[in-house]
Amino acid sequence: MRLFKRPQKPQETETAVDSLTAVTPPPIQPRVLVIIHNPVIPAQGGRKLSAVLRWQDPERLAQQYIADVQNASHGYARYTIVERIEVDGFPVKADRFVYTADSYMRCWQARTGWHQPDGVDYGRILSDFQIIPRINEDRIDEVWLFGFPYAGYYESIMVGPGAYWCNAPPLENRQARRRFVIMGFNYERGVGEMLENLGHRTESIMQHVFRGQRGQANLWERFSRYDKTHPGQAECGNVHFAPNSERDYDWGNPRIVPSRCDNWLRFPDLNGAPRPVNGREWGNGDIRQHHLWWLRHLPHVDGASNGISHNWWQYIVHP
Numbered sequence: 160m161r162l163f164k165r166p167q168k169p170q171e172t173e174t175a176v177d178s179l180t181a182v183t184p185p186p187i188q189p190r191v192l193v194i195i196h197n198p199v200i201p202a203q204g205g206r207k208l209s210a211v212l213r214w215q216d217p218e219r220l221a222q223q224y225i226a227d228v229q230n231a232s233h234g235y236a237r238y239t240i241v242e243r244i245e246v247d248g249f250p251v252k253a254d255r256f257v258y259t260a261d262s263y264m265r266c267w268q269a270r271t272g273w274h275q276p277d278g279v280d281y282g283r284i285l286s287d288f289q290i291i292p293r294i295n296e297d298r299i300d301e302v303w304l305f306g307f308p309y310a311g312y313y314e315s316i317m318v319g320p321g322a323y324w325c326n327a328p329p330l331e332n333r334q335a336r337r338r339f340v341i342m343g344f345n346y347e348r349g350v351g352e353m354l355e356n357l358g359h360r361t362e363s364i365m366q367h368v369f370r371g372q373r374g375q376a377n378l379w380e381r382f383s384r385y386d387k388t389h390p391g392q393a394e395c396g397n398v399h400f401a402p403n404s405e406r407d408y409d410w411g412n413p414r415i416v417p418s419r420c421d422n423w424l425r426f427p428d429l430n431g432a433p434r435p436v437n438g439r440e441w442g443n444g445d446i447r448q449h450h451l452w453w454l455r456h457l458p459h460v461d462g463a464s465n466g467i468s469h470n471w472w473q474y475i476v477h478p
Contacts, residue, residue, distance in 0.1 A: 181427070181460045184470050186234055189300040189477070190241045193221060194288055196306040197346075199247050200260045208260075208307055212267070215346045217305040223350040227447070228357065231454035232472045241299060244288060252311055253280045266309070279311035281330055281341070285318070294319070295336045300477070302341040312343025314356035315363075317478060323367050325478070326359040338478050351447030358398035358450055361457070361475050368467060368474050376465055382423060382456075386416040393418040393433075395456045401449060403437055411444025413437050426458040427469055 195217045203211045225238045249258040256274050258266075266272045284304070285291055293299045304312050313327035319338035322329035340360065344353050362383070369379040385396035386403055393402035393416050401410050402418040417433035420440075425431065442448025462469040 181425070181462075183233055183459060184235060184461050184473075186237050187473075187476065188237045188239050190239055190298070192288070192290065192293060192299045192302045193217075193240050193243045194284070194302065194304050195243070195245045195346075196248065196250050196304070196310060197245055198249055198260055198263075200264060202261065202264070208263075209346055211264075212307075212347070214307070215349060217344075217346045220305070220344065220346060220350055220353065221303065224344075224353045227350060227354060227451060228454075231354075231451050232457075232476075233455070233459045235459055235470070235472050236476050242293075250306065250310055250312075251280045251283045252276065253278045255280070263307075263309075273309050277309055277311045278313075281316065281318075284341075285332070290318075290341075291332060291334050294339055295334075299339075301339050304341060304343045305346050306343070308345060308347050310343070310345070312345075313341075314343055315360040316341050316343075323363075325363045326356075340478060349447065351445070351450060354447060354450035354454065355398060357475075358453065361454070361471075362397060364474050364478055365471060368471075372465065372467075378458075378464075378467075381429075386418075391417060393420075393436075395420045395423055395453060398450065398453065401438065401441055401453075408446075410441060410446065410449040411438045413439075420456060423456040423458065426460060427462065427464060 197207045197209050197217065199205050200208055200211050221240060228236050228238060249263065251257050252274060253276060290302055306312055315325050316327040316330055317323060317325035317338055317340050318330045318332050319335035320333060322331055322338050325340060342356055344356065365379045369377045382395050383397045384392055384394045385400045386393040387400065387405055396402045396404065399407045402420060403412050403414045403416040404410065405412060415435045415437045418436045419431065419433045420436060421434065422429045422431045438444060441452035457471045458469050459472055460469045
């Protein structure tokens with residue numbers, strides 16, 4: 160049920176706004192299948208790879224990520240893990256190569272010798288875990304893969320009819336009844352890197368959503384401006400470049416620049432004046448804090464302009 164009365168639709172113009180009522184839409188609960196590749200290492204007393212190398216606990220990472228996405232989406236996206244599969248083994252590469260426990264540990268200790276091409280066989284993953292039937296039976300909405308360095312996952316990949324670039328080449332599958340995303344997470348790293356994967360997914364999807372818009376109507380282009388490319392016109396930047404960044408991952412830069420980032424928290428009103436900002440705004444270089452800051456600035460309210468929703472999270476979560 161909507162919590163507001165929709166105003167009369169204005170006269171159609173190029174920049175017509177269907178609703179200016181800034182009301183956060185009701186939350187949704189996307190359902191997730193989690194697949195964890197965490198093989199046992201016999202030479203290390205039968206302990207799992209993550210424990211042998213003292214990496215992160217995938218379960219804890221998943222819960223932190225769920226909490227962060229709910230926070231970043233202003234309560235809209237509330238992921239729920241409905242099924243979890245832990246695999247005592249290594250994923251099969253696209254050319255059918257598979258690491259053994261011993262061969263993987265040798266490569267890790269030597270920091271060289273990794274198999275190339277690295278990419279995983281996504282067709283095999285779809286088949287082995289019956290992912291398409293789960294999607295078609297409306298049991299899940301997306302898939303999270305957890306693995307180790309050189310597991311071969313993309314950070315995100317879109318699957319299904321009409322799939323498009325999602326930080327990876329689209330994986331067309333005519334058997335699937337709808338599009339969905341498979342995320343690839345690395346439990347050697349932290350939740351900040353998981354949010355980076357989500358950030359690149361967001362960039363790909365929103366570029367696609369606004370692909371037909373030009374000039375000021377392309378709000379994604381405006382949202383992602385930063386000072387290096389648009390001197391004096393920074394807004395929120397992108398995943399790698401904060402409003403004042405001078406290079407990739409330069410999230411702790413103390414340089415002060417004018418930015419209209421605050422306007423996006425009042426979307427669809429983007430008329431506010433710029434104010435000076437620097438790295439203190441987004442955590443002084445902390446990857447997790449920057450990405451949370453950036454994601455929280457995405458529009459997240461009811462209404463639409465030029466046929467595009469004011470709640471960008473609906474596209475990010477359900478492409």
